Amino acid sequence: xxxxxxxxxxxxxxxxxxxxxxxxxxxxxxxxxxxxxxxxxxxxxxxxxxxxxxxxxxxxxxxxxxxxxxxxxxxxxxxxxxxxxxxxxxxxxxxxxxxxxxxxxxxxxxxx
Amino acid sequence: xxxxxxxxxxxxxxxxxxxxxxxxxxxxxxxxxxxxxxxxxxxxxxxxxxxxxxxxxxxxxxxxxxxxxxxxxxxxxxxxxxxxxxxxxxxxxxxxxxxxxxxxxxxxxxxxxxxxxxxxxxxxxxxxxxxxxxxxxxxxxxxxxxxxxxxxxxxxxxxxxxxxxxxxxxxxxxxxxxxxxxxxxxxxxxxxxxxxxxxxxxxxxxxxxxxxxxxxxxxxxxxxxxxxxxxxxxxxxxxxxxxxxxxxxxxxxxxxxxxxxxxxxxxxxxxxxxxxxxxxxxxxxxxxxxxxxxxxxxxxxxxxxxxxxxxxxxxxxxxxxxxxxxxxxxxxxxxxxxxxxxxxxxxxxxxxxxxxxxxxxxxxxxxxxxxx
Ligand SMILES: C[S@@+](CC[C@H](N)C(=O)[O-])C[C@H]1O[C@@H](n2cnc3c(N)ncnc32)[C@H](O)[C@@H]1O
Ligand code: SF4
Ligand code: SF4
Numbered sequence: 001x002x003x004x005x006x007x008x009x010x011x012x013x014x015x016x017x018x019x020x021x022x023x024x025x026x027x028x029x030x031x032x033x034x035x036x037x038x039x040x041x042x043x044x045x046x047x048x049x050x051x052x053x054x055x056x057x058x059x060x061x062x063x064x065x066x067x068x069x070x071x072x073x074x075x076x077x078x079x080x081x082x083x084x085x086x087x088x089x090x091x092x093x094x095x096x097x098x099x100x101x102x103x104x105x106x107x108x109x110x111x112x
Numbered sequence: 113x114x115x116x117x118x119x120x121x122x123x124x125x126x127x128x129x130x131x132x133x134x135x136x137x138x139x140x141x142x143x144x145x146x147x148x149x150x151x152x153x154x155x156x157x158x159x160x161x162x163x164x165x166x167x168x169x170x171x172x173x174x175x176x177x178x179x180x181x182x183x184x185x186x187x188x189x190x191x192x193x194x195x196x197x198x199x200x201x202x203x204x205x206x207x208x209x210x211x212x213x214x215x216x217x218x219x220x221x222x223x224x225x226x227x228x229x230x231x232x233x234x235x236x237x238x239x240x241x242x243x244x245x246x247x248x249x250x251x252x253x254x255x256x257x258x259x260x261x262x263x264x265x266x267x268x269x270x271x272x273x274x275x276x277x278x279x280x281x282x283x284x285x286x287x288x289x290x291x292x293x294x295x296x297x298x299x300x301x302x303x304x305x306x307x308x309x310x311x312x313x314x315x316x317x318x319x320x321x322x323x324x325x326x327x328x329x330x331x332x333x334x335x336x337x338x339x340x341x342x343x344x345x346x347x348x349x350x351x352x353x354x355x356x357x358x359x360x361x362x363x364x365x366x367x368x369x370x371x372x373x374x375x376x377x378x379x380x381x382x383x384x385x386x387x388x389x390x391x392x393x394x395x396x397x398x399x400x401x402x403x404x405x406x407x408x409x410x411x412x413x414x415x416x417x418x419x420x421x422x423x424x425x426x427x428x429x430x431x432x433x434x435x436x437x438x439x440x441x442x443x444x445x446x447x448x449x450x451x452x453x454x455x456x457x458x459x460x461x462x463x464x465x466x467x468x469x470x471x472x473x474x475x476x477x478x479x480x481x482x483x484x
Binding site for chain 2: 024025026028030032034035039041042043044045046096
């Protein structure tokens with residue numbers, strides 16, 4: 001059994017535009033020529049993100065905030081929906097693949 | 113058998129058991145009783161070739177384990193090789209030799225993650241079951257991993273002797289700075305099965321631990337992720353066979369034997385292939401051993417017509433073999449298995465007794481008395 005590790009209700013609200021997401025320590029995005037797909041590698045496994053998710057993950061560099069990521073996506077793709085991007089990042093945060101570095105009130109998270 | 117199923121995809125993970133040598137002698141060790149002597153281990157180039165072939169086959173995640181992988185001098189070279197192929201490299205270690213210098217070398221070679229095992233919350237209990245003075249060095253190893261900024265998973269095998277300390281174990285893992293904590297009840301293979309009477313927990317212990325673990329999961333949400341592996345003997349349904357036999361992961365033993373499951377060397381009649389004699393891709397897709405229990409076609413009743421057959425895949429093949437003598441039987445842990453009485457008898461007998469002393473894991477000894 002793997003017990004879910006976070007409270008969904010606490011994380012359900014959308015991410016503010018100023019939140020800065022980054023891949024958690026130990027999580028790596030790369031491309032797998034064998035599967036012709038992006039792959040997200042992390043301690044317990046491998047995830048095959050679809051093209052959209054890979055595009056979002058590739059922009060989570062720990063510097064760009066959500067607004068910047070959405071704007072950058074809009075340059076490369078049609079029909080980018082900020083709410084969907086926020087939702088995806090929330091889900092990745094819940095799965096402990098992405099973390100939010102800077103909180104909207106400007107505090108920086110202390111992650112030891 | 114021998115024909116690849118239509119839906120066989122490439123593997124994601126390789127468990128590379130680099131060696132069976134180990135400075136510890138854990139009574140709960142899941143390694144086989146027949147440990148591979150050092151003289152029979154694959155050499156560096158053979159391991160490099162295994163990694164090359166695994167990556168070509170589709171492997172993205174390499175778990176370097178054993179035995180104690182740090183007992184191999186070429187560990188940094190193998191980490192570097194796996195990393196250069198684009199794999200995520202995880203070191204599964206007892207941590208005894210994980211000094212600043214050794215760890216820095218591994219990080220420079222491209223190590224991504226460390227899984228460090230501890231045995232108990234306090235030094236005395238931990239060192240007793242490990243058969244060596246190890247605990248303090250493990251705590252030092254955790255600090256090293258932290259200093260280098262690598263993600264850390266702490267793994268603790270639970271059994272009769274330490275289940276009552278789960279709360280203190282969780283606290284210790286937190287102090288060690290673990291990102292994840294795996295609390296795994298002993299799975300009874302290899303030395304653990306040999307020592308089952310000493311290790312099997314009581315139902316009361318498990319109930320108490322359950323409460324503590326739930327509480328800790330809640331309290332530490334967002335800080336330390338906890339995964340808990342049940343004691344399957346005490347459950348009504350078996351654990352699933354990994355993600356399915358020959359479905360996502362393969363194991364290469366120290367001597368080059370390729371196993372669908374780390375415990376599979378015990379199954380008599382399973383014709384294991386070896387990387388010295390056959391290409392890895394052929395073994396994965398075409399060998400009799402990898403195709404023996406793929407999918408659900410091999411199943412008998414009660415699994416064959418059971419609603420859970422795609423969920424737990426009939427449980428563990430190795431356990432079915434070990435406890436019923438036939439790997440194609442339903443895992444006897446299942447309440448629907450005609451062999452469930454085997455498990456119930458073990459629960460009834462073993463748990464009433466004061467546990468006997470356990471036998472420490474040991475390597476085969478050569479004729480002149482030295483460990484090989
Ligand atoms: C066989 S060990 C080899 C690596 C290293 N020597 C160590 O102990 O960390 C691999 C992992 O399996 C765990 N393990 C060993 N025996 C087990 C058992 N009977 N049931 C469940 N996990 C077990 C260990 O704690 C370790 O995390
Ligand atoms: S579980 Fe213990 S004895 Fe077995 S390989 Fe790991 S440290 Fe060595
Ligand atoms: S009968 Fe087989 S498939 Fe059904 S629950 Fe038991 S082990 Fe699983």
